[in-house]
Amino acid sequence: MSKYLSPNFNDRKAKIKYLILHYTGMETGQAALKRMCDADAEVSAHYMIDEKGKLYNLVAESKRAWHAGVSSFEGQADVNSLSIGVELVNQGHAYQGYEGGYQDFPEAQMKCLITLCKEIIQRHDIKPWHVIAHSDVAPLRKCDPGEKFDWKRLSKAGIGVWAESFLHSPSVQSKNNISVKEKLKQWGYGYLSNTQEIKSTIIAFQRHFRPQNFDGIMDQETMMILDDLLLQKFR
Numbered sequence: 550m551s552k553y554l555s556p557n558f559n560d561r562k563a564k565i566k567y568l569i570l571h572y573t574g575m576e577t578g579q580a581a582l583k584r585m586c587d588a589d590a591e592v593s594a595h596y597m598i599d600e601k602g603k604l605y606n607l608v609a610e611s612k613r614a615w616h617a618g619v620s621s622f623e624g625q626a627d628v629n630s631l632s633i634g635v636e637l638v639n640q641g642h643a644y645q646g647y648e649g650g651y652q653d654f655p656e657a658q659m660k661c662l663i664t665l666c667k668e669i670i671q672r673h674d675i676k677p678w679h680v681i682a683h684s685d686v687a688p689l690r691k692c693d694p695g696e697k698f699d700w701k702r703l704s705k706a707g708i709g710v711w712a713e714s715f716l717h718s719p720s721v722q723s724k725n726n727i728s729v730k731e732k733l734k735q736w737g738y739g740y741l742s743n744t745q746e747i748k749s750t751i752i753a754f755q756r757h758f759r760p761q762n763f764d765g766i767m768d769q770e771t772m773m774i775l776d777d778l779l780l781q782k783f784r
């Protein structure tokens with residue numbers, strides 16, 4: 550594996566807490582690699598995995614890569630200092646309708662990602678609810694890695710969280726009567742100051758945890774998933 554190809558990093562100002570997954574959203578993996586290694590672009594990630602499962606380590610984990618941009622999670626704004634960023638090569642939503650476009654993430658890529666995530670989580674003791682999407686920390690700007698990304702499979706491999714218990718036991722529903730906004734805030738979301746922001750945040754939540762329907766409406770199923778996850782986080 551070629552190491553530390555990118556000049557785009559600086560020193561961390563905090564201890565690693567989050568693992569953030571992205572897609573590259575560019576025409577090819579090589580184009581994304583070139584951009585993340587270009588000092589003028591001022592973007593990077595710690596890792597990139599191409600469609601064939603080839604892994605690139607662009608920035609040392611001890612350093613602060615520049616992948617999250619303007620972001621917020623659990624009340625913290627310097628998400629780059631707190632996280633490791635992994636980019637999956639995929640053209641993404643911007644290329645929908647083009648040849649290629651937003652594709653399922655290939656098996657070889659997922660296998661490589663699962664191995665890498667397990668190592669990162671172990672090295673830095675990352676909590677399951679701190680394995681998140683770029684769209685979770687920047688729901689007004691970003692939608693990656695998006696609804697085609699298989700978070701459920703990751704959770705089965707021991708990476709991240711997934712809500713299923715409510716299907717077997719509806720009583721798992723939270724007893725606290727706090728508002729939707731407050732629940733989203735407790736999960737970590739940081740952009741909730743008006744109706745439009747709340748809707749974008751619900752879409753981000755659904756892309757992650759209920760990908761078959763991400764209409765931004767807090768229906769009963771979405772609420773039960775959120776309650777289930779909050780119980781897992783705060784149990």
Ligand SMILES: [Zn+2]
Binds near residue numbers: 570571572616
């Ligand atoms: Zn991203």
